[in-house]
Amino acid sequence: MAGSTTAERGERQQKSSGPPPVRRLRQLRLRTIVILAVALVVVGAGTVWVLYGSNWLRVERVSVxxxxxxxxxxVSEAADVPVGEPLLxxxxxxxxxxxxxxxxxIDTVEVVRSWPHEIGLKVTERTPVLLVRKAGQFVEVDDDGVRFATVSQAPKGVPALELSVSRTGSRAASLRRFGEDRLxxxxxxxAGALPAAVAKDTRTVKVRSYDDISLELSGGRxxxxxxxxxxxxxxxxxxxLMKAAPGARYxxxxxxTAPASSGS
Known part of the structure; x- marks a missing residue:
């Protein structure tokens, strides 16, 4: 019987040197997956240790x-930042x-992590626009109507607020309807709508009811x-009106649309 032809021998050789079996491919893929998983675990554990366990990224300073x-x-004392704790x-x-x-x-505050060792406190304080006299002291009121602090000395250039709201009679209805905080x-x-020049000269803002607000300016005006x-x-x-009647006191x-002035 004749031997195999050259073509048949080439075909057998190609089959014997062909791609690896499916099982081998699966083993290679599994090994790769295991290696990647182990690497991720190691990297993750290292990252967690750096962020939480090491001394590299801990709070050492607080800036204000x-x-x-x-x-x-x-501010720093009130914030009570946990110095020594992990920054994260x-x-x-x-x-x-x-x-x-x-x-x-404090009106607003931004607490910022400043890597690697600092917590920053960026503070904006409330600004008083009116003062309420109380027992020889002054309660500061901001532009939102918030009474935020009591001081012994009146800040310069801030007018006093005088609430002369009657709790009896016709004006009592305004107090019952709106409440003192609203007034x-x-x-x-x-006060916020006053022109700058007038605001500078305003000494007292008087409130008798919701629609009865008056101002006392310097010079008895x-x-x-x-x-x-x-x-x-x-x-x-x-x-x-003040330009037209500079000597007026009222x-x-x-x-x-129908202003008036008098008392030169």
């Missing part, structure tokens, strides 16, 4: 910026809440403001 009346030491584990929301609770003078906010809105509504129009009208802009 933005203070005006408060001192950095007061610091609860920034809890620090912010503590600062707001302990220091009402304070109305006074804040009125009085401005009847009315309610806090149409504040921008009232401010423009008051500026024009100005009424409660109806800005």
């Amino acid at each position: 910026s933005g203070t005006l009346v408060l001192t950095p030491a007061q 584990s610091v609860d920034t929301d809890a620090i912010e809440a503590r600062l707001r609770r302990k220091l009402p003078r 304070v906010r109305e006074a804040v809105l009125a 009085t401005v009847v403001w009315g309610s806090s509504e149409k504040g921008a129009a009232k401010g423009r009208t008051l500026t024009a 100005f009424d802009v409660s109806v800005p």
Whole structure:
């Protein structure tokens, strides 16, 4: 019987040197997967250790910026940042809440991780726009009507708020309807609408009811403001009125389209 042809021998040789069996491929894939999984575990464990277990990324310093009346030491003490703890584990929301609770003078605060060792506290303090006299001291009120601090000395250039709201008679209805806090906010809105030159000369903002707000200026001058509504129009009208009657001591802009002045 004749031997195999050259073509047949080449075909057998190609089959014998062909691709590895399926089982071998599966073993290679499994080995690769195991190696990758082990590598990921090692890298993950190392990362966790660096972030939480090592001394490389722990809180060592607390910086404070933005203070005006408060001192950095007061803010740092109230924040009670856990020095020595891993930087990543610091609860920034809890620090912010503590600062707001302990220091009402703080309006906003941003707690920032500054790698590798610092927590930064960026503070914005409330600014008083009115003062309420109380037992020989002064309660500061900000532009949101929030009473945030009591001081023994009045800040320079901040007018006093005088609430002369009767609890009996016709004006008592305004107090019952709006409440004292709302009336304070109305006074804040009125003060915020004053032209800069008038605000500088304002000594007292008086509130008798929701629509009966008046201002006492330097030199014994009085401005009847009315309610806090149409504040921008009232401010423009008051500026024009003061220019037209520079010697007047009484100005009424409660109806800005029909102002009046008197008492030269």
